[in-house]
Amino acid sequence: MGSHSPSRRRQFLTGGVGLAGLVMAGVRSLRGQTAAPPQAAPKDLLAYGQPSPFDNTIRRAPGAGTALADTALMTPLQDLDGIITPSGLHFLMDHVKGIPDLDPKQHRLLLHGMVDRPLEFTLDELKRLPAVSRIHFLECNANSRPLRGANGESVQLIHGRTSCSEWTGVLLSVLLKECGVKKEASWIVAEGNENNKYTMSIPLPKAMDDTLVAYAQNGEPVRPHQGYPLRLVVPGWEAIRSVKWLTRIDVVDRPYMAWHESGNNADTRPDGKGLWFRFQLGPKSVITRPSGGQRLPGHGFCEITGLAWTGGGAVRKVEISTDGGRTYKEAELQQPVLRYAHTRFRFPWRWNGEEAVLQSRCTDERGEVQPTILEAAKNLGVAPEYFYDADHFNGIQPWRVTRDGLIQNALF
């Protein structure tokens, strides 16, 4: 669905391996990396399989048409099926001004602070420990701001700061138990090994619960832009907590109020109060097909599908309205429905050519219900416009179907 211009990525790739390599080298030097990239045999197009040249599924930046722009790239939710986001299409928010090329042989994870035995692990040692594979979504806390993108119209640019992968690694609790956490400890401070030495505080109960030190994503090493060779995955929490290029865990007794958790990722309410440390994401869902910017090919049957997820655990139900929220009917949830994972929903629909407003509503296992923007505004005591630039917005996304089949954002 939707018409695409020819992919720039494909144009590069049809130029051959040499040109692709040149492009990559150019990107590296533009990022200002001083470390030499690892000496690996060049992977040609067959050695690492590529999508069909007819396919144009790429990440996009708001306001820019190319995937080569850095800093913020959104997952093309409207083009994807199932619940797994291909690693190369995982959303990317660059908080650290450049993606480091880390040599896995040199990389170390140090755990210290309020522990009986500080320990330092190599990647090989971590891979010898008992591993788990878990399917979890990550979502940027700034996802779903209502007017994102040139026209605020596409699901990719508004909601594409979420992706879902199978992560493999060691539970952080295993490593912390090896170190022996002292009684008075209550938080951890996690640090990444890049330009900013990006830092986040996480409460110890979550660190000991299901937080994962991941070295693999969808069966292969974590991609560089996702934290190669090691990243934290904090299930169900705002993705700013899932520290990439993870190199240090300091066990402490208070949050450290690092820049990215206090000065840079806090919101202000109209009464001046600051909102911070809002760990858990709310229940959310969005119809990905049909969605903003697309056009229905004609009258008749058209399955509605989309994704739902929640920081509250598992999605319990998704309801669909085709009349702008006046009535709702339950959608079918595609199995498996996993905790802290994207959940695919489907709903049979027949378009009769009349105007319609399609929207989905998620209820999670704790009974929390995704609000409309008006309900969300009432809850927080703000005007709906507050959410134009706020974080953690999980309001219902309505899409209007016009009489000529165009899909538009109907939030405002």
Place this chain on the structure above:
Amino acid sequence: MDSFRTRCSKRRVRLRTASVARRKPPYVLLAAALAILASVTALAQGPTYQLGRSPSSEEIKARDIAISPDGKELPPGRGTAVEGAAIYTQKCAACHGPNATGSALHRGLVPLGNAKPVKIGFSLVPYATTVWDFINRAMPQTRPGSLTPDEVYAVTAYVLYRNDVIKETDVLDATSLPKVRMPNRNNFLPVQPEWNAKAKRPFGYYP
């Protein structure tokens, strides 16, 4: 044939080892055994899996750069906004602008922090230690971690002075920095201290 040769060479090795053992006095063996034991302990410290290495306290200290709000980890050093202004011009102004108001690609430092969606007109950042910590670990962007503690104290003082938080001549050091009162300190909702897996999200934290 091959296996026979292997067996022979194995036996030769065993014999040689045995003869060495016979000739050396017992304390040498004891020392060797202790050395091996010590290296094994140093290499494998985790109680369950016997993996990981025990880093020395110097190694930890070299990497332990995070500063908490009470500033107990702050290193010795000092600086004022007057000194910081010179360093700012030299190492910071290229990105943050001559008046710390930012440029198209880089954020301004007045007001400090990213107050959104409601602008508050003054610095959002709740603790002065946060400013010190971030300058120390991440600035300048071209050579992060290259500033000396004195320089970090001075540039922090300059940034806080530009935000009307301290006076131009106030000296910042390990004692005075954590005592700086940031204007927004008490305007945050409390951090959820006891997160637990079953608790509902508290009202007012979320849309």
